[in-house]
C-alpha cells in the first residue's frame with residue numbers, strides 16, 4: 420500500500436509533465452543513476468538490474484516500454500515519464516511504479 424500511496428503522490432507531482440506531453444523529448448536529460456527520485460522508486464536504466472529483493476513484484480519482461488506511464492514513441496530507446504518531470508527514462512528501464520499497459 421505504501422507504494423500505491425507514493426505512486427499517487429508522484430502522479431500529482433508529475434502532472435505538469437503529463438500536460439506538457441513529449442514535446443522536445445529528445446532534448447531532455449536521462450534520469451541519472453544518482454537521481455534521488457530514481458533511487459526512491461528503485462529506477463534502473465536496465466530492467467534486468469532491478470532490485471528483485473527490495474521489489475519482489477518485479478517480473479521478467481517488465482520495462483518502461485510496456486508501462487502505462489511511458490510517453491516515448493514506439494520503438495524509441497527512451498522517453499518521458501510523468502514521475503520524472505523534465506527527464507527521460509530508458510525504454511529498457513524499470514521502476515517500482517511500473518503499471519502494465521492495458
Ligand code: SF4
Pocket residue numbers: 462482483484486487488489490500501502508512513514515516517518
Ligand atoms: S516503469 Fe513506468 S513509471 Fe517507472 S520509470 Fe518506467 S515508465 Fe516511468
